[in-house]
Amino acid sequence: MPVYIRKNVNFTPPSIDKFPLEDDEDYITDPDQLVDRLPQPYRMIDKVLSQWYDEVWEIIEKRENERLEESRRIRAPQYQCSNQMKSHGRACCICDSVDGRYIFIGLPRGLAAVDSLTQERVATWEEESVDIHYVKAYLIGVQVYLVTTIDDMGFARLFIFGGDKFYFVKILNEFQSDDFGGELQEGGTKLIITKCEASRNGDYLGAVFENPETAEVWLEVYKLPRDAWLSELESVLAQAKKEEKVEDQDQGTETVATTEEEAPTQSEGDPPPPVTQSQEESHGEKQMPKLSPTSVVMKLKPPPSMTELRQKGNTSSSVYSACQKVDTGEVVGTGVNHILTPSHKEMRKEVFAHLHDNLIDYLPKEEEAESLEDVNFHFMTAGRLVPFGLEQQSQIGNEDELKRLPTTLAVWWKGSTHIVHYSLLKQHKDFEVKPDLVWPFTSPVTSSAISDDSSLLAAGFENGNVVIWDRYLGIQRGVVNIMDQVKIAQLIFLDPSICPQTLDDYKPYRTKSSTYLLILCDNGALFVMMTGPALELDPICVTPRVEKEDDIFTMVQPVQGMHDLLITILKSGKVQIRDTLQGKVLCEPVLPKSHELMTPWDPVVAVGAMGQLLFLKGNNKDYGEEEGGDQSESAGALFVYQMRSFPSLDAYMTKKRDKVQQTVHAKTENRVEELMKERIAMQGLRKSRMQERWGNLKEEIWSILQYKDEAEKLADIRPEVHYKYVRNFSQTPGSMGWTPFFQK
Numbered sequence: 001m002p003v004y005i006r007k008n009v010n011f012t013p014p015s016i017d018k019f020p021l022e023d024d025e026d027y028i029t030d031p032d033q034l035v036d037r038l039p040q041p042y043r044m045i046d047k048v049l050s051q052w053y054d055e056v057w058e059i060i061e062k063r064e065n066e067r068l069e070e071s072r073r074i075r076a077p078q079y080q081c082s083n084q085m086k087s088h089g090r091a092c093c094i095c096d097s098v099d100g101r102y103i104f105i106g107l108p109r110g111l112a113a114v115d116s117l118t119q120e121r122v123a124t125w126e127e128e129s130v131d132i133h134y135v136k137a138y139l140i141g142v143q144v145y146l147v148t149t150i151d152d153m154g155f156a157r158l159f160i161f162g163g164d165k166f167y168f169v170k171i172l173n174e175f176q177s178d179d180f181g182g183e184l185q186e187g188g189t190k191l192i193i194t195k196c197e198a199s200r201n202g203d204y205l206g207a208v209f210e211n212p213e214t215a216e217v218w219l220e221v222y223k224l225p226r227d228a229w230l231s232e233l234e235s236v237l238a239q240a241k242k243e244e245k246v247e248d249q250d251q252g253t254e255t256v257a258t259t260e261e262e263a264p265t266q267s268e269g270d271p272p273p274p275v276t277q278s279q280e281e282s283h284g285e286k287q288m289p290k291l292s293p294t295s296v297v298m299k300l301k302p303p304p305s306m307t308e309l310r311q312k313g314n315t316s317s318s319v320y321s322a323c324q325k326v327d328t329g330e331v332v333g334t335g336v337n338h339i340l341t342p343s344h345k346e347m348r349k350e351v352f353a354h355l356h357d358n359l360i361d362y363l364p365k366e367e368e369a370e371s372l373e374d375v376n377f378h379f380m381t382a383g384r385l386v387p388f389g390l391e392q393q394s395q396i397g398n399e400d401e402l403k404r405l406p407t408t409l410a411v412w413w414k415g416s417t418h419i420v421h422y423s424l425l426k427q428h429k430d431f432e433v434k435p436d437l438v439w440p441f442t443s444p445v446t447s448s449a450i451s452d453d454s455s456l457l458a459a460g461f462e463n464g465n466v467v468i469w470d471r472y473l474g475i476q477r478g479v480v481n482i483m484d485q486v487k488i489a490q491l492i493f494l495d496p497s498i499c500p501q502t503l504d505d506y507k508p509y510r511t512k513s514s515t516y517l518l519i520l521c522d523n524g525a526l527f528v529m530m531t532g533p534a535l536e537l538d539p540i541c542v543t544p545r546v547e548k549e550d551d552i553f554t555m556v557q558p559v560q561g562m563h564d565l566l567i568t569i570l571k572s573g574k575v576q577i578r579d580t581l582q583g584k585v586l587c588e589p590v591l592p593k594s595h596e597l598m599t600p601w602d603p604v605v606a607v608g609a610m611g612q613l614l615f616l617k618g619n620n621k622d623y624g625e626e627e628g629g630d631q632s633e634s635a636g637a638l639f640v641y642q643m644r645s646f647p648s649l650d651a652y653m654t655k656k657r658d659k660v661q662q663t664v665h666a667k668t669e670n671r672v673e674e675l676m677k678e679r680i681a682m683q684g685l686r687k688s689r690m691q692e693r694w695g696n697l698k699e700e701i702w703s704i705l706q707y708k709d710e711a712e713k714l715a716d717i718r719p720e721v722h723y724k725y726v727r728n729f730s731q732t733p734g735s736m737g738w739t740p741f742f743q744k
Helices: 042-072 226-257 277-286 306-312 319-324 342-355 399-404 647-653 668-681 683-717 720-729
Strands: 083-085 093-096 102-107 110-115 121-126 132-141 144-151 156-162 165-171 192-198 204-211 216-223 295-300 375-381 406-413 418-423 437-440 445-450 456-461 465-470 475-481 488-493 516-521 526-530 540-543 553-559 562-570 575-579 585-589 595-597 605-608 613-620 636-642
Touching: 093 132, 102 132, 102 144, 102 605, 110 132, 121 165, 132 156, 132 192, 132 226, 144 192, 144 226, 156 226, 165 226, 192 375, 204 375, 204 406, 216 375, 375 445, 406 445, 418 445, 456 488, 465 488, 465 516, 488 553, 516 553, 553 605, 562 605, 562 647, 585 647, 595 636, 668 683
Parallel strands: 093 605, 445 488
Antiparallel strands: 083 636, 093 102, 102 110, 110 121, 132 144, 144 156, 156 165, 192 204, 204 216, 216 295, 375 406, 406 418, 418 437, 445 456, 456 465, 465 475, 488 516, 516 526, 526 540, 553 562, 562 575, 575 585, 595 613, 605 613, 613 636
């Protein structure tokens, strides 16, 4: 069969652009899609099981990763306790003396003093139904201590410990009247003390009072007769020594006369009968001195909140006085000084409630502001400043007296945005105290700290900022943002001996003022910042933020005498000793397996013997309430750790720390002497400068004479008209023409 083929016809292949695109759904990527979809409700069951399986697998992977990280991490060495004090197993609180000699322990029925090195009980004070929950000691003399305590009922007691005995001073809030600031009367309103702190050397004491009936809170500051107490106690101790000598002589004569009668009643190996607690108390009552009373210096109430001020209105008695209090509107104020009276505001509120009675229930409820219950205060000394009135020698004994004497009280209340400074040297009438300085901020204050010489004041805020104020220069050293949206929980000034020092240029008093500031945030992050006079405030993170809630710090405390060591307690109950500047965990003191740390959020911990011993309170895990609860001795124990025997702390125990001297010139004679020393030291430099000046004087005079001759030659060449113009122009004051060199 013939086939007809067209001539001159070329074959054209199909265009590549016209190929159809491949569809992803053309083939099956998941093998499970080979099976038809399940009908309901089996489809929902399969979906739920698959979701559970994925979640469980994620949890398994997370735990496995944590286990691997934990196994790879280098763990700090753990050390067991070396001694166990079972006799103080009921300890509620504990503190160390400033010099490291004693440990004061608060017990359910009193107070005890224990020797730090031997752990032997030295003295006790007992009273029924008194559970001491707070104790703190202050060194006021040579081995004489002021001990402040607060029991479970809110009563604050003052003791003086000296000569291995407790001397009761007074109860601050035993009975008080209903009126604020009234005299002490029996049968009055019972007041509670929530905080009681004294100055470093026991010259002043501050107590926070609270009235449960009226919910009022205020701060009282007391002046303690420290010097009078020391002299009275010294006389009592001297009298006690004389009585002991007389008693020893009498007992010696009696024993010689009754040796034959007592021989058959007691064998040679039997020890002498011990002295009971009742005998010690009766003996102490005979020697109880009549100490000088304390005096109230000032009483401070919390500042009113902004809502209270706005609702208060203008309380002026006349229209003229009300207009005098009105703001002019030139500055941004609080909006409180207006002409609206309280009765007018109440009337407007009633009218509004009457007109919108059906809509009031739908209004947003106002959030109740936090009550200003907590107050923080610092007793600040003069530091390197000399306050007015203490320059004369008759008003102050020596320089050491000025170093320890507090002159200013810094106060800030919880939720407030300012720190107020009050003078302790002024006499206040009827306790009407006016502040000397108000330091306002833009964020609520959450923490504060002062340096050892009271020359630096640091404040932490709710927005994560830290402000450092130099009281000596009266300027602000800087504002540093530590972390955003993080509260500053705690600030601690460390010992200047661990900080590299630079001499200040504040002549003639060259003092060392550089120190480290330890900053703790509420998310567990720990920072260290150097606060030198000519240094930038650059915080260094030593411990990052904590991701687990159990790893949050509940207590951060530098070791007494060794501030380069830091004791931290976690919420989980772990006790760690860290390097302060590096944040590295050096070791972990652990309790026996049968015990656990008592209340990790408020632990009973103290460091004694200037950083040599660590005291921890632990509760027995297997002890039940049916066996006596916490009142039994076997409910817990006080464990003692020999920190000097920890191998990981050997480098820190042998490290030499030079004490930084803080120069304070209290008297005018000392200041003049320092100025004269500087003047004499600069005398050699002054002679060389004078010789150089006389050597250059000849060249300066020769140049002046040359300039004078040239000026005279130019004056002779000038025409007369031009000379008149120049002469008239040269009549202006300070011109070259009327200088003494150009006058003939």
